Amino acid sequence: MITVTGQCVAAFMFGSVVGLLVQRSRWCNTAALRDAMLFKTFRNAKALLVAMMILTLGFTAFISVGNGNPMRFDVGLNQFVGLFLFGIGMVLAGACTVSSWVKTGEGNIGALWALLFLIIGLFVSSLLWSYTYWPPAGSTMTGQPNLAGLQLGFADALTLQQKTGVPAIVFGIVQFAGLLFLYRAILKKEKARGGSDKPSGGC
Amino acid sequence: MDLLRKIRELDLFQRTLDPVIALSIIAMLDVFLFLIVGAWTVGGGETMIAGLVGKYVLGARTLARIPFWSLVFKPSWAYWKIYISLGMGFGAFVGAVLSREFYWRVPRHLSEWVMITIGGLLMGIGIRLSFVCNVSTFFGLTPEMNLGGYLAVSGIIAGAWVGTLIYKKVMEA
Numbered sequence: 597m598i599t600v601t602g603q604c605v606a607a608f609m610f611g612s613v614v615g616l617l618v619q620r621s622r623w624c625n626t627a628a629l630r631d632a633m634l635f636k637t638f639r640n641a642k643a644l645l646v647a648m649m650i651l652t653l654g655f656t657a658f659i660s661v662g663n664g665n666p667m668r669f670d671v672g673l674n675q676f677v678g679l680f681l682f683g684i685g686m687v688l689a690g691a692c693t694v695s696s697w698v699k700t701g702e703g704n705i706g707a708l709w710a711l712l713f714l715i716i717g718l719f720v721s722s723l724l725w726s727y728t729y730w731p732p733a734g735s736t737m738t739g740q741p742n743l744a745g746l747q748l749g750f751a752d753a754l755t756l757q758q759k760t761g762v763p764a765i766v767f768g769i770v771q772f773a774g775l776l777f778l779y780r781a782i783l784k785k786e787k788a789r790g791g792s793d794k795p796s797g798g799c
Numbered sequence: 800m801d802l803l804r805k806i807r808e809l810d811l812f813q814r815t816l817d818p819v820i821a822l823s824i825i826a827m828l829d830v831f832l833f834l835i836v837g838a839w840t841v842g843g844g845e846t847m848i849a850g851l852v853g854k855y856v857l858g859a860r861t862l863a864r865i866p867f868w869s870l871v872f873k874p875s876w877a878y879w880k881i882y883i884s885l886g887m888g889f890g891a892f893v894g895a896v897l898s899r900e901f902y903w904r905v906p907r908h909l910s911e912w913v914m915i916t917i918g919g920l921l922m923g924i925g926i927r928l929s930f931v932c933n934v935s936t937f938f939g940l941t942p943e944m945n946l947g948g949y950l951a952v953s954g955i956i957a958g959a960w961v962g963t964l965i966y967k968k969v970m971e972a
Contacts, residue, residue: 613890614839615889615891616890616893621820634967646822666943667837678929682926685924693841703902709916709919718926721924753945764944
C-alpha cells in the first residue's frame with residue numbers, strides 16, 4: 597500500500613515526464629480532434645489511438661488478474677453533456693487540460709488565462725450542485741440504473757468480467773482490434789494522399 | 800555548465816519528438832500509475848485546485864457551507880491528482896528551457912482573449928458537470944471500457960465538431 601506522500605511524489609514524477617514529452621512532441625488532444633475534422637490531418641489523432649491501444653491492453657490485462665485501480669463512479673448522461681461543453685470549450689480556447697498546463701510551462705499567457713477561467717468555471721458551477729437534484733445529484737448516484745435521475749449505473753471491464761465470467765482482457769482485445777482498425781484506416785488514407793502529416797503548429 | 804550544454808545537445812532537445820513515440824511512453828507509464836494509484840487524469844486535480852483557491856479566497860468556514868465542497872470534494876493538498884497537473888507544468892518548463900523554446904507569448908487580438916475566456920469557462924463547467932476531463936476520457940475511462948468513457952468520447956467529439964464550426968465562423972469574420 598502506497599502512502600499519501602508516495603502517491604503525490606509518484607503523481608508529480610509522472611506529470612513531469614508527461615509535461616516534458618508532450619512539450620517535445622507538440623502533441624495536443626485538441627489538435628487531434630480539431631485537425632482531423634477541420635484539415636483532415638491525423639498527426640495527433642494517430643498518437644492518441646496508439647496510446648489508447650496500449651492502455652486498453654494494459655488495463656484490461658491487469659483487471660483480469662485482479663490488479664490495478666479502475667475509476668469507480670456512476671455513469672450518467674452528465675458525462676455526454678459535460679464533455680460536449682468541454683469539447684466546444686477546448687476548441688475555442690485552443691487548448692485542453694494537458695496543453696493548457698504544458699503551454700503555460702512554455703510561457704504562454706493565453707494558456708494560463710484559459711486555466712484561470714477553467715478554474716473559475718469549475719468553482720462557479722460547483723455552487724449549483726445539490727445532493728437532491730440533477731445535474732448529477734449525489735442521491736441518484738447509487739451504482740444502479742436510475743433513468744429518472746439520468747443515471748445508468750456502473751459498468752466497465754471489471755463488471756463485464758464479473759457478470760460474464762469472461763476475463764476482461766478478452767473484451768480488451770476486441771476494443772484493441774477496433775482501435776487498430778481505425779488506425780490502419782488513417783494510415784491508408786495518408787498513404788493514398790502521399791505521406792504522413794507534419795506538426796500543425798500546435799493547438 | 801558543461802553538463803547543461805551536453806543535455807541541450809541531446810537529440811530530444813534539438814528535434815521535435817514523434818508524438819506516437821511520446822504517447823506510447825506516456826501510455827506505458829500510465830499503466831504503471833494505474834497499478835499503484837489510478838489512471839492519469841487532470842480534471843480531478845483541477846477541481847481540487849479550484850476548491851483550494853476557493854478555500855483561500857472565501858475561508859474554510861464559508862466553503863464548508865457549499866454542499867459540493869463539503870460532500871464531494873473536501874479541499875486538501877494531499878490529493879495526488881493535483882501533483883500530476885503541477886508536474887506537467889514543471890516538465891514542460893524544463894523541456895522548453897532546455898530546448899530554448901521558452902518565451903512569453905501573449906494573445907494579440909481581443910477576439911482571441913474572448914474565445915480563450917469562454918473556452919476556459921466551458922471546460923470548467925464541463926468538468927464539473929461530468930466529473931471527467933478529456934484525459935480521463937481517453938487515457939482512463941475508455942481503456943478501462945467504462946460506459947462513461949464511451950458517453951464522454953461521443954460528447955467530446957460532438958462538442959469539438961460544434962466548436963470547430965464556431966471557430967471557423969470567427970476566423971472567417
